[in-house]
Amino acid sequence: MSLLVVGSVAFDNVRTPHGEAAEILGGAATYFSVAASWFTPVRVVAVVGEDFAETHLQVFRDRGIDTTGLERAAGRTFRWRGEYTGDMNEARTIETQLNVFEAFAPRIPAAYLESEYVFLGNIDPVLQFHVRQQLPRARLVALDSMNYWITGKLDDLKRTLAAVDVLVINEGEAKMLSGHSNLKRAATTIRELGPQTLVFKRGEYGATLFTQDSVFSAPAFPLDMVKDPTGAGDTFAGGFMGQLAKTGDLSEANLRRALDRMRPVLARLAGA
Amino acid sequence: MSLLVVGSVAFDNVRTPHGEAAEILGGAATYFSVAASWFTPVRVVAVVGEDFAETHLQVFRDRGIDTTGLERAAGRTFRWRGEYTGDMNEARTIETQLNVFEAFAPRIPAAYLESEYVFLGNIDPVLQFHVRQQLPRARLVALDSMNYWITGKLDDLKRTLAAVDVLVINEGEAKMLSGHSNLKRAATTIRELGPQTLVFKRGEYGATLFTQDSVFSAPAFPLDMVKDPTGAGDTFAGGFMGQLAKTGDLSEANLRRALDRMRPVLARLAGA
Numbered sequence: 201m202s203l204l205v206v207g208s209v210a211f212d213n214v215r216t217p218h219g220e221a222a223e224i225l226g227g228a229a230t231y232f233s234v235a236a237s238w239f240t241p242v243r244v245v246a247v248v249g250e251d252f253a254e255t256h257l258q259v260f261r262d263r264g265i266d267t268t269g270l271e272r273a274a275g276r277t278f279r280w281r282g283e284y285t286g287d288m289n290e291a292r293t294i295e296t297q298l299n300v301f302e303a304f305a306p307r308i309p310a311a312y313l314e315s316e317y318v319f320l321g322n323i324d325p326v327l328q329f330h331v332r333q334q335l336p337r338a339r340l341v342a343l344d345s346m347n348y349w350i351t352g353k354l355d356d357l358k359r360t361l362a363a364v365d366v367l368v369i370n371e372g373e374a375k376m377l378s379g380h381s382n383l384k385r386a387a388t389t390i391r392e393l394g395p396q397t398l399v400f401k402r403g404e405y406g407a408t409l410f411t412q413d414s415v416f417s418a419p420a421f422p423l424d425m426v427k428d429p430t431g432a433g434d435t436f437a438g439g440f441m442g443q444l445a446k447t448g449d450l451s452e453a454n455l456r457r458a459l460d461r462m463r464p465v466l467a468r469l470a471g472a
Numbered sequence: 473m474s475l476l477v478v479g480s481v482a483f484d485n486v487r488t489p490h491g492e493a494a495e496i497l498g499g500a501a502t503y504f505s506v507a508a509s510w511f512t513p514v515r516v517v518a519v520v521g522e523d524f525a526e527t528h529l530q531v532f533r534d535r536g537i538d539t540t541g542l543e544r545a546a547g548r549t550f551r552w553r554g555e556y557t558g559d560m561n562e563a564r565t566i567e568t569q570l571n572v573f574e575a576f577a578p579r580i581p582a583a584y585l586e587s588e589y590v591f592l593g594n595i596d597p598v599l600q601f602h603v604r605q606q607l608p609r610a611r612l613v614a615l616d617s618m619n620y621w622i623t624g625k626l627d628d629l630k631r632t633l634a635a636v637d638v639l640v641i642n643e644g645e646a647k648m649l650s651g652h653s654n655l656k657r658a659a660t661t662i663r664e665l666g667p668q669t670l671v672f673k674r675g676e677y678g679a680t681l682f683t684q685d686s687v688f689s690a691p692a693f694p695l696d697m698v699k700d701p702t703g704a705g706d707t708f709a710g711g712f713m714g715q716l717a718k719t720g721d722l723s724e725a726n727l728r729r730a731l732d733r734m735r736p737v738l739a740r741l742a743g744a
Contacts, residue, residue: 266568404655405677406691420689423654
C-alpha cells in the first residue's frame with residue numbers, strides 16, 4: 201500500500217572527521233522516501249527551489265517515488281550546514297537557510313488523499329497537524345519531532361500528537377518531551393498524549409519499541425567506521441514504515457519485524 | 473563446575489534520589505558470588521575485617537557459597553561511600569576506606585586450586601595476575617577492571633590481560649583502554665592484548681559480546697524505577713560466568729545464552 205511522507209528536501213553541507221561534502225541532496229523526506237521505496241510505493245510532499253535540478257529529481261524517480269507532491273517554488277532550496285566531531289553522536293548545526301521552506305504550506309495532491317500510511321517528518325507541528333487533517337482515511341500516521349519544537353511549540357506539538365498513532369523520536373527528545381529521564385516512564389507519559397506506539401531511536405544502541413503491552417529492543421550492529429550519520433534516523437523510519445505499509449500488518453509481531461530488519465541502518469544512527 | 477571469584481567484600485554507604493542506605497554488605501565479590509550461586513557452586517577469595525559479623529557471613533552461607541577463602545584480618549572491612557544523582561548512570565565516590573583491603577594478598581586455599589572457572593574481580597591488576605598464576609588448571613578466566621587501573625597501572629593490566637580469556641568491562645572503560653571511541657575497533661584492539669571473548673557492559677542499553685567471529689547484543693529491559701544500581705555489573709558477571717561454569721559449554725551459542733538470560737539484571741546496570 202502507498203506510503204505518504206511530508207518533510208524537508210534539502211541540500212546539505214556536511215563536515216565529519218572523515219571529510220567534507222558540499223551541496224548534497226538531503227532532507228528528512230529524501231532519506232525517508234528512498235529507504236521506504238525498497239518496501240512499498242512512496243509519495244512525497246515537499247518543497248524545493250529553482251536550484252533543484254533534473255539530476256536531483258532523478259534520485260526520486262530512479263526509486264519509483266511519486267513526486268507529484270514535490271512543489272517547486274521561487275527561490276533557493278532549503279540548506280543545512282552541519283558538522284560532526286568526536287564520537288559523531290550529534291550534529292552541530294552551523295547554518296540553516298530555510299529559503300523556500302520558510303513559506304512551505306504542504307498541499308496534498310488529490311491522488312494522495314486516500315493514503316493509508318503517512319509519515320509526518322520533522323517539520324513545524326502546525327504543518328504536521330494541517331496535513332494530518334487532510335488525510336482522514338489514514339490507517340496509520342507516524343510522526344517525528346525534535347527539541348526545537350518541544351521547546352518552542354509544545355502546545356501545537358501536543359495537538360498533533362493527539363492525532364497520530366506512532367511517534368518515532370530520539371531517546372533524548374522523548375525524555376525532554378515527557379520530563380522523565382526514565383525511558384519507561386517517558387513512554388507511559390507520551391502514550392497519554394496520543395500515540396499508542398512509540399519507537400525511540402537510541403543511536404548506536406539501536407531502537408526500542410513501546411506498545412500498550414510490551415517493550416521490544418533491537419540493538420544496532422556495531423560498525424567499523426561511520427563516515428556520515430546524516431539522515432540515519434529518517435532512513436530508519438522509512439524502512440520501518442515501509443515494512444508496515446507493504447504488509448498492511450499492524451500486529452505486534454510485524455511491528456517488531458519492522459524494527460528488527462532495520463538493524464544495519466540503526467548502526468549508522470550514532471556514528472560510534 | 474565450581475566457579476572461583478576473587479574480589480572485594482565491602483560495607484557500602486549509598487545515597488540515591490530514592491534514599492540512603494548505611495553500612496550495607498557490598499563489594500564485587502559479594503554481588504558476583506550471590507548471583508553466580510543460583511547457577512553453580514561458588515568459591516570466594518576476599519578479605520574482611522573484625523567488624524564482619526556472623527550475619528554477614530550468613531548471606532554467603534545461605535547461598536551455599538564456599539567461604540574457605542574469605543580471610544579475616546585485623547582491622548576494619550573495606551568501606552565505600554558513594555552517591556547517585558540524576559539519571560543514576562554513574563556513581564560518584566565520596567569516600568573510600570581501604571582498611572584491611574590495603575594489605576590484601578589473595579591466598580588461594582588448596583581446595584580451590586583445581587578451579588576451572590575463575591572471575592578476577594576489579595582489584596589491582598598485580599593481584600589479579602598473582603591469582604591467575606596460581607590457577608594453572610583454569611579452563612576459563614574472566615577479568616573485570618576499571619579506569620583507575622587503566623590510568624594508573626596500564627602495564628600491569630596488560631600483563632594480566634594477556635593471561636585471561638574473557639574481559640567483562642564497561643563500554644566507556646573499553647574505549648579508554650583501547651583508545652578507540654568506535655566500539656568495534658575497541659574490541660579488535662583489546663582482543664590483540666589477550667582476551668578473545670569480550671563482554672562490554674552498556675548500562676541501561678544492555679551488553680554486547682565480541683568473539684573472534686561475531687558480535688551479539690542483548691538489550692536490557694527498561695525498568696520503571698531503579699533504586700540503587702550498585703553491584704549491577706558484578707551481579708551480571710556472576711550470572712554470565714555462572715551459566716558458563718554450570719554448563720561447561722563455551723560454545724558461541726552458550727556464550728550468547730549466558731548474556732541473554734541476564735537481561736533483567738542488565739536493566740539495573742544504568743539506573744535510567
